[in-house]
Amino acid sequence: MFRIYVYVLDTLADWEPGYVISELNSGRFFKKGEQGLSLKTVSYSEESISTMGGMTIVPNCLIDDIVVSETSILLLPGADTWNDSKHGAIIEKASEFLSLGATVCAICGATVALANYGLLDKRPHTSNGPGFLEMVSPVYKGQKFYVDKPSVADNNLITASSTGALLWAKQIIEHLAVFQSNTLESWYNYFSTGNPKHFFALMQTLEPGNEN
Secondary structure, three states: OOEEEEEOOOOOOOOOOHHHHHHHHHOOOOOOOOOOOEEEEEEOOOOOEEOOOOOEEOOOEEHHHOOOOOOEEEEEOOOOOOOOHHHHHHHHHHHHHHHHOOEEEEEOHHHHHHHHOOOOOOOOEOOOOOOHHHHHOOOOOOHHHEOOOOEEEEOOEEEEOOOOHHHHHHHHHHHHOOOOHHHHHHHHHHHHHOOHHHHHHHHHHOOOOOOO
């Protein structure tokens, strides 16, 4: 069973993890017979956090409670508070994830935290535009691995810009292989274009007996 951990911190950008956590938690478009998963919010303390949108989130568990295995996934949303040293522990945990073959997914400001720890120096990745990481991370040395796209998947590392939330979600879902491929494609096409034909195509992929 996949264990999904969503790191929560003050000023968390509400919209960035929205697509992916909604689909992973609800399982509404999962393959028939796909096993469930565990999705928990995690933080450095038991205190509630306040998102950028003013929502209050009480974490389900602490960093020390995280179980690291190849079926563990760590989601790191963007926020304006990543430069606070108290978040160093989760970036150390992210390093452990990557070393052990577990998956780390970081978007927007969280990519800066990874860059500051040297985790983007030798792997394809993206962030908020060419030159951004050099500007905000003096120790960043991954320029030749930077890919100027909204979201970039490199095996168990998936990074995205502040505008890449939808593609980031698609790549994470694809990595987990919990959707049929035609379901995922129709889902992405619908939410990226708003064209109702893709909604009906999505619904058709869910009909009994419609398999890849």
